[in-house]
Amino acid sequence: MEDLHFMRLWDRYSPLLTDTQREITNLYFNFDLSLAEIAEEKGCSRQSVSDCLNKCRKQLEEYEEKLHLVAITEALEAFGEKYPEHRQEVEQISESGK
């Protein structure tokens, strides 16, 4: 469940990360690679991968505290569930943020 939360944060805010941060978090959250696998892939230590992920988690949380884009996304999803006749339209509104 915690990782689902970070996948949502990643989905919205990853364009604000650096290329390296985005690549490592992508391998971890979306490709489900282990720290050891990412370390091997990137030719760095397991510790540095772990540090990078912790730093990114913190940054993504800070962006959400300031911009609430995941909160808006989730509110739109709830609206679409409440009014199925508008689901497609609100999905498009949500997607206009990508």
Next chain:
Amino acid sequence: MEDLHFMRLWDRYSPLLTDTQREITNLYFNFDLSLAEIAEEKGCSRQSVSDCLNKCRKQLEEYEEKLHLVAITEALEAFGEKYPEHRQEVEQISESGK
């Protein structure tokens, strides 16, 4: 019209600016002070105020290119105008981003 655009960007992304950047852009966009007035208020040169505003404009534009939060806000407004019976709900969704 251009300033309206930046006020919208400011409204969404100003939490990502530094304190000084936020203060100067707030005086300019929201309190409608001139460069000279802001320079006097802050005890700095008119040129440095101008540089700060240009840098902030660019940063705010870059955030919108990456996150599209103003685009989502405007799409929600259009939805609320199309379906007045849902206007209040979509306004609340939009406000959850502040």
